[in-house]
Amino acid sequence: MxxxxxxxxxxxxxxxxxxxxxxxxxxxxxxxxxxxxxxxxxxxxxxxxxxxxxxxxxxxxxxxxxxxxxxxxxxxxxxxxxxxxxxxxxxxxxxxxxxxxxxxxxxxxxxxxxxxxxxxxxxLINRVPLNFDCSFSELAMVKLRLAELNGLVTDEAFTANGVQLQVSLGPEHLDILQRQLADLSRGRIVLQRQPSE
CATH class of the missing domain: 3.30.230.30 (Impact, N-terminal domain)
Incomplete structure (x- = not known):
């Protein structure tokens, strides 16, 4: 390993x-x-x-x-x-x-x-790069959920409407995080895989 x-x-x-x-x-x-x-x-x-x-x-x-x-x-x-x-x-x-x-x-x-x-x-854990947007009020809870799944925030950009996040997460946790974020945002937050370079 x-x-x-x-x-x-x-x-x-x-x-x-x-x-x-x-x-x-x-x-x-x-x-x-x-x-x-x-x-x-x-x-x-x-x-x-x-x-x-x-x-x-x-x-x-x-x-x-x-x-x-x-x-x-x-x-x-x-x-x-x-x-x-x-x-x-x-x-x-x-x-x-x-x-x-x-x-x-x-x-x-x-x-x-x-x-x-x-x-x-x-x-070294194999992680998948993802991105999504969340509101300012959701940010703390999003980071908490991500940390619980051993994910990393690799970049964050604050916009007028909220926060654009780039994260990386083990592939085995993708479905769990998607469910948690959908519950948190009433279905508005959708994980998107970053295109590989």
């Missing part, structure tokens, strides 16, 4: 005078991964190497380190611990001592491993 992170985490270490900071976070899309990398990469560092995995999509980058010594070991650390929907960034400040290709792979993969090992994780 795959896991994802509860929230962002960090691990720091020094290896032969090079400083390494590993940052990891949960993601829901490739855009989330790119936003995280853009926000946390340090342009003053020697290298910003990374990897992310999202179901069957994955990417990695060595950022100037010898090919295969950074991005792939980071990705291997993600997969070895059964993580999914995760991005990992390892930032290195060169300390003047060469680590060699094996040393680099151990440093990047090891930092990613240690960061993920100490992180809070949750079992």
């Amino acid at each position: 795959p896991f994802t992170l509860v929230g962002p985490c960090e691990y720091r270490e020094e290896i032969r005078k090079s400083r390494f900071i590993t940052l990891a976070a949960p993601i829901a899309s490739a855009a989330d991964a790119h936003a995280f990398l853009e926000q946390h990469s340090d342009l003053n560092a020697t290298h910003n190497c990374w990897a992310w995995k999202l179901a069957d999509q994955y990417r990695s980058n060595d950022d100037g380190e010898p090919g295969g010594t950074a991005g792939r070991p980071i990705l291997a650390a993600i997969e070895a611990q059964a993580f999914d929907q995760v991005v990992v960034l390892v930032i290195r400040w060169y300390g003047g001592i060469q680590l060699g290709t094996g040393g680099l792979a151990r440093a990047y993969g090891g930092g990613a491993n240690k960061c993920l090992q100490q992180a809070d994780r949750i079992l």
